[in-house]
Amino acid sequence: MKHVLLICGSGASSGFMAAAIRKAAKKKGEEISVKAASEAQLDDRLDEIDTLLIGPHLAYIKDDVVNKIKGKNIKVAIIPQLIYGSLNGAKALDLINGMEE
Numbered sequence: 001m002k003h004v005l006l007i008c009g010s011g012a013s014s015g016f017m018a019a020a021i022r023k024a025a026k027k028k029g030e031e032i033s034v035k036a037a038s039e040a041q042l043d044d045r046l047d048e049i050d051t052l053l054i055g056p057h058l059a060y061i062k063d064d065v066v067n068k069i070k071g072k073n074i075k076v077a078i079i080p081q082l083i084y085g086s087l088n089g090a091k092a093l094d095l096i097n098g099m100e101e
Contacts, residue, residue, distance in 0.1 A: 008055035011038035020089030056081040075099045
């Protein structure tokens with residue numbers, strides 16, 4: 001099972017996105033754990049995840065995050081604004097699944 005964390009500024013908008021991804025995964029019959037948190041909570045969650053998605057408004061922290069997770073087997077991506085803004089859980093799930101290849 002994949003363990004995904006979405007981070008945004010306060011954890012609120014990523015919470016809606018996480019719910020949309022869980023709903024899309026359930027519809028497809030995929031087992032996935034998707035949680036949301038604020039950027040400030042990231043350090044506490046690194047040992048629980050294998051995929052990290054960053055809200056588009058926090059794209060500027062990606063390099064810092066990549067440095068922070070060096071040595072850990074965690075894939076990182078910025079959620080495209082179009083997916084994030086429309087809370088398109090199916091497209092976000094496609095993004096997550098595409099990161100494996």
